[in-house]
Amino acid sequence: xxxxxxxxxxxxxxxxxxxxxxxxxxxxxxxxxxxxxxxxxxxxxxxxxxxxxxxxxxxxxxxxxxxxxxxxxxxxxxxxxxxxxxxxxxxxxxxxxxxxxxxxxxxxxxxxxxxxxxxxxxxxxxxxxxxxxxxxxxxxxxxxxxxxxxxxxxxxxxxxxxxxxxxxxxxxxxxxxxxxxxxxxxxxxxxxxxxxxxxxxxxxxxxxxxxxxxxxxxxxxxxxxxxxxxxxxxxxxxxxxxxxxxxxxxxxxxxxxxxxxxxxxxxxxxxxxxxxxxxxxxxxxxxxxxxxxxxxxxxxxxxxxxxxxxxxxxxxxxxxxxxxxxxxxxxxxxxxxxxxxxxxxxxxxxxxxxxxxxxxxxxxxxxxxxxxxxxxxxxxxxxxxxxxxxxxxxxxxxxxxxxxxxxxxxxxxxxxxxxxxxxxxxxxxxxxxxxxxxxxxxxxxxxxxxxxxxxxxxxxxxxxxxxxxxxxxxxxxxxxxxxxxxxxxxxxxxxxxxxx
Numbered sequence: 001x002x003x004x005x006x007x008x009x010x011x012x013x014x015x016x017x018x019x020x021x022x023x024x025x026x027x028x029x030x031x032x033x034x035x036x037x038x039x040x041x042x043x044x045x046x047x048x049x050x051x052x053x054x055x056x057x058x059x060x061x062x063x064x065x066x067x068x069x070x071x072x073x074x075x076x077x078x079x080x081x082x083x084x085x086x087x088x089x090x091x092x093x094x095x096x097x098x099x100x101x102x103x104x105x106x107x108x109x110x111x112x113x114x115x116x117x118x119x120x121x122x123x124x125x126x127x128x129x130x131x132x133x134x135x136x137x138x139x140x141x142x143x144x145x146x147x148x149x150x151x152x153x154x155x156x157x158x159x160x161x162x163x164x165x166x167x168x169x170x171x172x173x174x175x176x177x178x179x180x181x182x183x184x185x186x187x188x189x190x191x192x193x194x195x196x197x198x199x200x201x202x203x204x205x206x207x208x209x210x211x212x213x214x215x216x217x218x219x220x221x222x223x224x225x226x227x228x229x230x231x232x233x234x235x236x237x238x239x240x241x242x243x244x245x246x247x248x249x250x251x252x253x254x255x256x257x258x259x260x261x262x263x264x265x266x267x268x269x270x271x272x273x274x275x276x277x278x279x280x281x282x283x284x285x286x287x288x289x290x291x292x293x294x295x296x297x298x299x300x301x302x303x304x305x306x307x308x309x310x311x312x313x314x315x316x317x318x319x320x321x322x323x324x325x326x327x328x329x330x331x332x333x334x335x336x337x338x339x340x341x342x343x344x345x346x347x348x349x350x351x352x353x354x355x356x357x358x359x360x361x362x363x364x365x366x367x368x369x370x371x372x373x374x375x376x377x378x379x380x381x382x383x384x385x386x387x388x389x390x391x392x393x394x395x396x397x398x399x400x401x402x403x404x405x406x407x408x409x410x411x412x413x414x415x416x417x418x419x420x421x422x423x424x425x426x427x428x429x430x431x432x433x434x435x436x437x438x439x440x441x442x443x444x445x446x447x448x449x450x451x452x453x454x455x456x457x458x459x460x461x462x463x464x465x466x467x468x469x470x471x472x473x474x475x476x477x478x479x480x481x482x483x484x485x486x487x488x489x490x491x492x493x494x495x496x497x498x499x500x
Contacts, residue, residue, distance in 0.1 A: 047240035047336055050233060052197040053178065053204075056096035064105045064148060067098055069120065071139075071162075071176060072113040078237050079230065082213035087114065087174040093235045095178030097202060098160065100151050102184035107148035112139040117164060118171055120145075121414070122180060123295065124158035124277055124437045126454070129461035129483070132414055135165035135384055136461060136493060152455065153417065154279035154354070154435070155187035157251045157297045159204075165384060169225060169257045169470035173218060175235075177255050179204060186354050187280060191347035193249040193301065199346070200249045201241065203312075205334060206232045207259050207327075222325035223407040225258030225471030231314075233335050240336040247346035248337070249274070249301050250312070254292040257470040259327045260408070260440075262317040263300075263334065264289040265310055272349055275299035278417040278435025280353045285430045291317050293410045295438040295468035298431065301349060304339040311336050319408045320442035326408050356434050359419050359450035364398040366391075372441060372467065372477060374405045381476030382466075387490045389481035393457040399449045403441040409472060412438040413451060414463040415483075421448040438468055459484045460491035 058065045074092025075083040089095025100106050110120050117140050121133035130137070131147030139145045158180040162171035179202045193199035207228030209217040219226060233239045254261055265271075265288075272284035277297050290298060304310065312335040319328045368389060371378055380388065391397060398421070403409045417435040420428040424445045432439070441447050459482055466478030482490045 048236050048238055050201075050239040050241040050335065051236045053094060053097045053202060053234060055196060056090075056098045061107075064107045065100065067106065067108045068111070069095060069108060070111045070113050071118055071120075073115075076175070076235070077214060078208070078232065078235070079210050079214050082215065084210070084214055084216045085174075086216070087171065087176050089176060089178055093175040094204065095160070095176070097179045097181060097196075099181045099183065102151050102153065102155070102182060104151050105148065106151060107146055110139055110145045110147075112141055112143050115141055117141065118176065119163045120160055121163035122158065122160050123412075124156060124297070124417070125149075125180070126153045126416060126456075128456045129415060129458045129463050132463060133160075134163050134414065134462070134464050138164065151182060153182060155184040156182045156277070156279040156435075157253065157275065157299055158182060159253055159255065159297070161255070163464075165382075166474050169474050170218065172255070172470060173208075173216065173226060173257055177204065179251065179253060181251070182279075190350050190353060192274065192349070193245060193247050193346060199245040199247065199344075201251065202234060202253070203250045203335060204234050204253045204255050205261060206255050208232055221471055222258075222327075223321070224326045225469050227259055227325070227327045228256075231332055231334055238333075240338060243304050243337050243339040243343070245344040245346050247301050247303055247349070249299060252290075252292060252298045252300060254294050254296050256294050258294060260291060260293045260317055260319060261314040261334070262289050262291045263312060264315055266313060267310070269310075271303075272301040273298055273431045274301055274349070274353060276431060276434045277437045280356075281431065281434045282354065282356050283352050284349050287431060289315060290431065291440075293408075293438070293440045293468070294470070295410065295412050302337070304337060304343070306339055306343050307341050308339045309336070319440075320445065321406065321408050359396050359452060361398055361421055361448075361450055363396055364450065365395045367398045367400065370399060370401045370411070370465070370479075372401065372403045372405060372409045372411070374407055375472070375475045375477060377477055377479050380479065382478040382480075384480075385493060386480070387462055387482055387493065388479040390490045391453050391481055391483050392486055392488075393453055393455070393483050394486075396450055396452045399451050401439075401441050401447045401449065402445070403443045406443060407472070408440075408443075408469060409467045409477065410438055410440045410469065411447070411449075411465065412468040413449075413465045415456065416451060416453055416463075418449045418451040421450050423447050453483050457483045457485045457488070459488055460493060462493055
């Protein structure tokens, strides 16, 4: 079947805002709740200063670092014509960046100021199941939930978002999401850009469709889910960022509910991929294009010359799905980068980054299969009262995932990090060779994962695995597993219901 012609979304001539204006807008932003909007269609282009989410405040209480998040409703202006009804954490849209350090004990006080139940899931964090923020840890309106855990994983770019059963897509679409950065001593010892909001920049990429009065349009849905016609970065439409150093580290997060992105630059320049979902790679990987499906992250380092203007774009990608509107043919601007007339020198990137231990498939204690269909896995739709798998703490298993449907799926596992052993029988690309928690599953192409289960056992509180195209998750493409001590058995989860 012939693919539709690429749609060019928000493609206009680049107008660089003055470095002083951009820098002030980016660094002085108190949050992601309000701001300017793109120019009218056919009019002069307006590049809006990229909002940089503030670092979340915290306090030391009883040896723990304590954060506070309030889920709340508000109104936010993105485009001309009015405001959208939105949700956010500690503001009207998105949330602050939580920053923690390996070895710290942390607690997050989550308050629900919405009129319906929600949850907060710490995507990519290795932590006890009781703190994971799944539908088993629902926070009622006016309620409070205070999970705590010790951070015990390498430096990485993670994120947080809601996970209410059957309503995750809607909650994320309305604006509940934020970045979560883990630091450690190994990363700190490397010559990498790391001044937050200056040469180390969060890039939360989402898509939305706007209706009359600047409101969000929820729907319609294609085979992938809701595909928006306008790109937002950190809640900014038509964003521009003032580059002040020779090297800039972009922490890319695909926080869209359905759309995949293939990032690159029009001139084909290469950038260095230094980290994936779960942390730094063994060495920088040079790429001219990089695909991220919903939920995936990558850290890339881009070099600019003084006075240079470049555009980070998303290009058509091959998702292996014919006949479904997945957005894979679309092409659009994501973020405009404008370099100052004089740039601060940056240290050369290290040739080596960190040692990433390779999980040996021969040491796996079990092999499990996961066949993903349009609305279920292994012929079962999600049921909160059912435990699908029981695994033993301290072990590694091989999980064989195959998408047997005609729609795009990816596969996300809670509470752990895995390694991709093979895709279609071949070794993964170098940028996917580190720790991962989300991976694309092309139709009818087997994906083998080595999944390790370390540190946290709880026979009665499940973790989830699911497609991170959120309409698919909500429709039933999700299951759950518990981690037990050697010889242990699962206990039935409390509550829950099945998809009908």
